Amino acid sequence: MVAPRGRDYRGSMADFVLVPGAWLGAWAWDEVVPRLRTAGHGVHPVTLTGLVGEDDGRADGEHDAVGLETHVQDVVRAVEDRGLKEAVLVGHSYSGIPVAMAAERIGARLARLVLVDAEIPVEGRSFANSLWDGGGMAAAAIRHNGGFWAPLIAEDFEGQGLSQQQVERIVAGSVPHPGASLTEPASLARSLSELPATYVKCLLDGPEPRTEVAELLQGERWDLVEMHTGHWPMFSRPQELARVLMETTGARS
8 A cells, every 4th residue: 555645634534425336325335434433534425316216206207317417516515515624535436437527626625536446537438438348238228228227236246355245235225327427428627637536446356447547646646555355345345445545545543
C-alpha cells in the first residue's frame, strides 16, 4: 500500500460518502459502516435513484429518465444537503463514473476521491462502452429487459473470494439497474488528474487497472492500493476495506 499524496488528514475525522455499484443500494456497505463510525468518522451510504427495488413508488416509464446525470446529482446532493465540508467520495464499480463526475462538481468540499475496483468517466463514453464488446450485448439485454440491466446470478460471483452466504446476500438484495444510466455518455469539465484520488484494485478481478486508470496513476495526485480479494470487497473483506478507506485518506482509525 502506498501513502496518499493528497491533502494531509492524519489524525483528523472524515465524512465518507459511500456509493455502491450496479444493482446495489446503501445496504451493501452495512459491514463497512460500523468500523468507520466506531473510529469517529461521519458515514453516509447512498442508494442511487431507481435502485431501491421494484416497489420504489415510481410510475411506469419514470425509470427511463434515470440516467447517468441523475446519479451524479444524487451524489452531489448527498454532500450538499448534509453540509459536508471535507467529503471523501467512495465509488464502487459502475458508481466510479457518477462519483468521479460529482467529485469535480463539489469543488472545495472534496477531500478525496476513492474508487474501489471502479470504472472511471471518459468523455463521451458510457459505462456500457467499457464492457468487453463495447456494450452491444449490454444494450441489447437492457432493451429486452424493459430498460433495466438484470442483476447477476450466483454463478457470476465465482472466483471473487465470496462465501456462499455472501453471494446469497448480494443476489437477494440486488435489483434491476436503470439502463439509461449505463448507456448515457460521461461528460467532464476538467481532467480527473487534477483530483486527489486513490484507486483500490481488487486483484481477484484482474491484476492491473484499466489503461485509463493506469495513466492517471502516473500523475502526482493519484495513488494505487491493492487488495487481495474480489470485486465486492464490502462483502468479502469489509473490515479490511474500512481500514483501507481510512488509511488512503489519512483519516484517524
